[in-house]
Amino acid sequence: MATSPVSAVADPALIDRPRPGPHRLIPVTVAARTLLAPRLVRLRLTAPEFAEYTLSGPDEYFGLLMPAPGQDFTPFPLAAGANIRAAVSALPADRRPELRWYTVRNLDRDAAAIDVDIVTHGDDGPGSHWALRARPGDRAGVYTCSGIWSRPVRDQLLVADATAVPALRSILEFTAAHHPGAMTDLHAVVLAASPEQLEPGLDEWADRIGSLAVHYAPDDAQADLARSLLGDHRRSGHPAAQAGCTWTCGEAGLAKAARSLAVGDWAVPVDRAGWATYWIIGRARP
Ligand SMILES: Cc1cc2nc3c(=O)[nH]c(=O)nc-3n(C[C@H](O)[C@H](O)[C@H](O)COP(=O)(O)OP(=O)(O)OC[C@H]3O[C@@H](n4cnc5c(N)ncnc54)[C@H](O)[C@@H]3O)c2cc1C
Numbered sequence: 001m002a003t004s005p006v007s008a009v010a011d012p013a014l015i016d017r018p019r020p021g022p023h024r025l026i027p028v029t030v031a032a033r034t035l036l037a038p039r040l041v042r043l044r045l046t047a048p049e050f051a052e053y054t055l056s057g058p059d060e061y062f063g064l065l066m067p068a069p070g071q072d073f074t075p076f077p078l079a080a081g082a083n084i085r086a087a088v089s090a091l092p093a094d095r096r097p098e099l100r101w102y103t104v105r106n107l108d109r110d111a112a113a114i115d116v117d118i119v120t121h122g123d124d125g126p127g128s129h130w131a132l133r134a135r136p137g138d139r140a141g142v143y144t145c146s147g148i149w150s151r152p153v154r155d156q157l158l159v160a161d162a163t164a165v166p167a168l169r170s171i172l173e174f175t176a177a178h179h180p181g182a183m184t185d186l187h188a189v190v191l192a193a194s195p196e197q198l199e200p201g202l203d204e205w206a207d208r209i210g211s212l213a214v215h216y217a218p219d220d221a222q223a224d225l226a227r228s229l230l231g232d233h234r235r236s237g238h239p240a241a242q243a244g245c246t247w248t249c250g251e252a253g254l255a256k257a258a259r260s261l262a263v264g265d266w267a268v269p270v271d272r273a274g275w276a277t278y279w280i281i282g283r284a285r286p
Pocket of ligand 1: 061100101102103104116117118119120121124125126127128129162163164166167219276277278279280281282283284285286
């Protein structure tokens with residue numbers, strides 16, 4: 001599905017990182033729930049606003065406002081420029097939603113919907129707890145944000161854990177749609193705890209991009225594994241480790257390790273080393 005229509009992206013060139021636009025709070029309804037893999041839930045969220053929505057980039061993220069257990073989501077006014085975390089904290093406890101961050105996996109304007117793919121990890125955390133129970137008809141909120149990825153140069157290394165694979169796949173789909181000639185300059189390294197966290201079919205990209213490596217390791221071993229894999233790549237002259245631009249997203253240790261290697265050891269300029277901490281081992285990431 002990806003972005004439909006493909007033209008629903010503000011700037012298909014994306015030489016520079018997307019600038020945050022005006023944020024909006026959109027009340028949404030869960031329209032469908034699909035188990036893509038044992039630990040990956042896809043939720044389709046609908047709202048009339050999505051019929052005309054434009055993405056800032058393929059990895060656009062948003063704040064998902066989820067009702068606390070036993071509550072329904074109640075839309076609330078949000079002043080222009082307001083801090084969403086502060087606005088949520090100021091709400092009365094009996095209608096204060098939980099807030100976590102996710103990626104727009106698909107935008108479907110015809111259906112006035114977005115899809116979000118959520119890696120579940122049990123009930124330890126409001127995001128996973130809600131995703132495991134959300135059903136069609138449930139209500140929530142989407143606080144719109146912007147993307148992180150850009151393409152200042154063609155040759156890129158993308159490093160993702162399971163939570164960042166939805167964004168990675170959107171980046172690959174976007175590049176295939178808008179810049180097919182640049183596909184072979186993309187190199188992706190994926191580290192996941194198990195195939196149970198991944199949408200099937202990732203391997204199909206292996207023949208379409210420069211290289212794709214998928215490795216399975218426990219969460220707390222992924223940062224060291226990434227250092228070791230990328231170090232080997234660098235020593236062997238693998239093109240993934242010669243990239244002029246990197247995007248590293250996922251668990252804090254992994255995202256930082258891969259970025260530090262690129263910036264510190266390979267001299268990738270900091271403004272070409274986009275990254276984000278998606279979650280933190282042993283700690284909530286509100
Ligand atoms: C920009 C951005 C985009 C994101 N996009 C996506 C996306 O598309 N799909 C997606 O699944 N996630 C995505 N994430 C990550 C998602 O926001 C976190 O996984 C989220 O914080 C988990 O919330 P939680 O309430 O379940 O757990 P938290 O309250 O954050 O944490 C509670 C406990 O659970 C542990 N925990 C949290 N996540 C995991 C995990 N994945 N595996 C094992 N243990 C975990 C923590 O270490 C902590 O001990 C994104 C994050 C950011 C910042």
